[in-house]
Amino acid sequence: MYISLICLFCVPKFYMFGHSSFMTTLVLTDPTYTAPASYNLFDRFFLKLIHDKRDLVFIYLILQIFLMMAVGLYLFLPGRFSWWIAVPYLATNWIFFMGPYILMLHCTGHRTLFKNQYRWMNKIVPWVQGPFFGQTPETYFTHHLGMHHPENNLEGDLSSTMHYQRDSFLGFMQYFLTFFFIGLGQLATYFFRKKRIKLMKHSILGELSWIFIVTILCLLNFKATLAVFVIPLCFTRFMMMAGNWGQHAFIDAAHPENCYRNSITCINVSYNQKCFNDGYHIAHHLKPAMHYTDYPVEFLTNQAKYIQEKAIVFKGLDFFMVWVLLMTKSYKTLAKQYVQLDGNALTKEEVIALLKNRTRKIA
Secondary structure, eight states: OHHHHHHTTOSOOOTTEEEOOOSSSOOOOSEEEOOOSOOOHHHHHHHTTBSOGGGHHHHHHHHHHHHHHHHHHHTTSTTTOOHHHHHHHHHHIIIIIIHHHHHHHHHHHHSOOBOGGGGGGGGIIIIIIGGGGTOOTTHHHHHIIIIIHHHTTSTTOTTOOTTSOTTOHHHHHHHHHHHHHHHHHHHHHHHHHTTOHHHHHHHHHHHHHHHHHHHHHHHHOHHHHIIIIIHHHHHHHHHHHHHHHHHTOOOOTTOTTOHHHHSEEEESOHHHHHTTTTTBHHHHHHOTTSOGGGHHHHHHHTHHHHHHTTOEEEESOOHHHHHHHHHTTOHHHHHHHBOOTTSSOSOHHHHHHHHHHHTSOOO
């Protein structure tokens, strides 16, 4: 019965966005901002709390997630745990909420959601809701903004894909297991070495807080803790590393520092509708503080630069699909979805050769 209730609220409110349609060789279907004709009573209340009216969608997503969290907490009640509830709960979370939640966490990390007088509410997404989606508090923020963006997938980036053969499943598993088992230690050491002690403390505090709370909960209700917190942690960390692998799989060995050549862009895919234009990863590395609704316009405006830099762009694929296709070495499918921004300059065989060259291990 709870599934029926949740399904009423499972899709984030994108009613405030339109679709881009510009006079260009490309027509994008990814969301851009269109102001609504009017705001309802709830909208007007929430708009008083947040910095940017374009982020109203995050408020409704937060409220929807609280409904799902109530189901998770129900599993902890004495005698109430059942795998018949836990499995649909996990499936609903993963299918409908995990992607939007993590990209909301991402966006609100780069651009603070709540105004300064309500800044305590900025802890809701990472600290209150994060553990239900396998996110230990503060770890994502410190890893992504404190380390990944400054290092830009180069030598100093702990999540760099450079030194792996990026169409190898064994290479990926080495990459994932390194992150999973010693990633926190590497991150703390990185911040210590860079003399960024505050970020080091935050990353350790967030991880240890999760471990402490989950240990206590295991003693109270092991099965519920496993379903609500431990399994999501394992699943989410795997999927995040698969996503990062897809984002940074095609690297020009001659210019690995170039964001146009060490990242990719995915356009006209439903993932961008659900996950706040996360497909525009090149633009995000170039302009991390840009609002996600502006990325399609940025892409169309700067097509000439993308062509000049030989940027890799796919249509109809997201990063996880790219990861799967690389793991199965399905270069023909990747080539079919490759967007030739400057027309049909390359044959299918030349596209495949380009993609294979960009996935080679960089010494």
